[in-house]
Amino acid sequence: MAAWSVTEPGPVTGEPLRLVRRPVPVPGDDELLVRVRACGVCRTDLHVAEGDLPVRRPGVTPGHEVVGTVAGLGASVSGFVPGDRVGVAWLRRTCGVCAYCARGAENLCPGSSYTGWDADGGYAEYTTVPAAFAHPLPGEVDDADEVALAPLLCAGIIGYRALRRTALPPGGRLGLYGFGGSAHLCAQVALAQGARVHVLTRGAAARRLALELGAASARDAYEMPPEPLDGAILFAPVGDLVPVALRALDRGGVLAVAGIHLSDVPPLRYESELFYERQVRSVTSNTRSDAREFLTLAARLGVRATTHAYPLSRAPQALRDLAAGQFEGAAVLVNDLSQPS
Numbered sequence: 001m002a003a004w005s006v007t008e009p010g011p012v013t014g015e016p017l018r019l020v021r022r023p024v025p026v027p028g029d030d031e032l033l034v035r036v037r038a039c040g041v042c043r044t045d046l047h048v049a050e051g052d053l054p055v056r057r058p059g060v061t062p063g064h065e066v067v068g069t070v071a072g073l074g075a076s077v078s079g080f081v082p083g084d085r086v087g088v089a090w091l092r093r094t095c096g097v098c099a100y101c102a103r104g105a106e107n108l109c110p111g112s113s114y115t116g117w118d119a120d121g122g123y124a125e126y127t128t129v130p131a132a133f134a135h136p137l138p139g140e141v142d143d144a145d146e147v148a149l150a151p152l153l154c155a156g157i158i159g160y161r162a163l164r165r166t167a168l169p170p171g172g173r174l175g176l177y178g179f180g181g182s183a184h185l186c187a188q189v190a191l192a193q194g195a196r197v198h199v200l201t202r203g204a205a206a207r208r209l210a211l212e213l214g215a216a217s218a219r220d221a222y223e224m225p226p227e228p229l230d231g232a233i234l235f236a237p238v239g240d241l242v243p244v245a246l247r248a249l250d251r252g253g254v255l256a257v258a259g260i261h262l263s264d265v266p267p268l269r270y271e272s273e274l275f276y277e278r279q280v281r282s283v284t285s286n287t288r289s290d291a292r293e294f295l296t297l298a299a300r301l302g303v304r305a306t307t308h309a310y311p312l313s314r315a316p317q318a319l320r321d322l323a324a325g326q327f328e329g330a331a332v333l334v335n336d337l338s339q340p341s
Contacts, residue, residue, distance in 0.1 A: 002337040003124030004315050005059045009051030012319045016049045017062075017123075019313075024126050031128045032080060033072030034088060035338070037143075039122035040065025040150035041310075041318045041331035042181065043237065044090070044260050048117055049319055052261045056118045063122030063333070064090040064115035065153040066129075067137060067146045077131045087135035087295075088127060089153045090114050091285055107161075107285040114285070123315050125338040135291060143334070151181050151305040151330035152298055153291075158258055159186030159233070160294040162283045165256040166231030168195060175199075175229040177221055177245055178236030179206040180322075181330030182258060185303055186233065187213055189294075192301045198225040200248075201236070202325070209306060209328040224248055233258050239265035242280065243273050251276035258283045305329060311336040 007018045027033040045062040047053045066088035070080050080086070094101055095111035106112070115121045115129065137149060159182040168174055171194050176183045179201040187197050191214045199210035199218040207218035217226050221241060228250035234241055237259045243266060245255050257280065268274055297303070306329030310318040318331045 001125035003061045003120065005061055006049050007059055009049060009055060012046065012049055012316065012323050015316070017316045017319070022124075025120065025128050027072055027074045027128045028130075029074040029076045030130050030132065031074045032070050032077060032086065032131050032134055034066065034068035034086060034127050034129060034134075035071040036066055036068045036122050036125060036127060036312075036335050038067045038146045038150045038335065039063040039312070039333045040154065040181065041315075041322055041333060042154050043322065044154070045116060045123075046319055046322055047261045053117065057120070060117065061120035061122075061124045061127070062116040063124070063127070064088065065150045065155065066115075066122035066127060067150050067153070068122070068127070071126065074131070080131060080134070085137040085139050085141070086129070087137050087149065087153045088115055088122060088129045089133070089135060089157060089291055090116070091288065091291075092119055092133055093130050104287065104289070106287050107290075112285065123312065123333065125335065133288065135295060147307050147309050147332045147334060148305050150332045151185065151307065152295060152303070155181035155305070155330055156185040156298060156303065157286045157291045157294050158182055158283065160189060160297070161286045161290045162186065162233045162256045162258040163190055165281045165283055166233060166254045168231040170194060172196070172230035173198065173227055173250070175225050175232035175245065175248055177201065177232060177234045177241050179203070179210050179328070180235060181305070183233070183235045184209060184213065184306060184329055185298075187215060188303045189297065189301065192303075198227075198229065200225065203328065205328045229253055231256070235259065237262050239263040242266075243268055246273040246278055246280070249278045252278070254279045254281060256281050256283055307332050309334050313337060
């Protein structure tokens with residue numbers, strides 16, 4: 001099969017990805033072999049390709065927002081049959097026995113592993129996933145629906161967890177810093193739940209999309225929102241925005257930092273940025289419960305990604321466009337490297 005490999009992490013303006021030929025992977029006893037139909041392009045893929053995240057698997061194939069069909073099953077797998085439509089997300093495996101797993105916080109498991117970082121992901125014709133971590137998806141959807149589903153499998157899930165981490169009160173005022181793949185899905189959930197959403201981001205096109213989706217305001221990331229915020233989420237990987245967002249919070253407000261990578265945070269002033277019980281909380285991956293709650297909620301609320309499709313053969317260009325902020329919403333790779341079996 002054909003697969004993209006991070007052969008030498010570095011700026012995507014160069015060539016950190018190389019298209020290679022590999023054997024189709026053999027699923028382990030508890031795994032599914034999945035033929036990739038579509039794969040979302042996540043900012044985490046950019047961090048893997050550029051080396052912002054340490055190398056865990058040399059030559060890894062990125063991609064963890066996979067919509068595909070089951071093409072093979074390990075010997076101990078039950079509950080799936082070939083042809084089933086499934087989603088493959090970021091969280092690939094946990095130990096299941098540590099204190100964190102036992103208390104329902106598997107996202108904090110020290111033995112956790114991740115699709116497209118510890119194991120090869122969806123920038124390929126095929127990938128594998130432990131059956132217990134695969135997400136059943138609707139069986140009867142067209143190609144456009146597959147493209148729209150892909151970003152839900154990480155951008156949507158992480159945005160949902162980040163929203164929960166803000167502990168936003170009913171009818172609360174929410175600020176979203178950065179408005180890419182994750183934020184524009186999070187905004188739809190927050191708006192449907194009655195929040196007033198203020199978007200703060202650098203891109204004019206992203207600000208227009210925010211207003212089209214129902215945001216109360218859309219301003220530059222370094223401006224103050226028109227009213228104090230009960231909660232905020234930092235999606236942009238820019239540490240300089242942490243004190244900016246904290247100053248925008250009302251008393252008792254919570255800032256959730258949603259990215260896996262963040263540039264250095266400048267010193268914080270206690271009185272203007274932390275006093276009055278303002279809080280900063282990080283967001284670390286997600287649990288399977290988060291994923292399944294969000295996917296159910298998204299279907300009920302009609303949450304839909306704004307997408308820009310690229311052929312899988314042009315994955316490097318999609319990452320370059322993501323880095324340059326060339327599109328609003330989310331990019332999705334559509335598998336043009338193989339034909340349906």
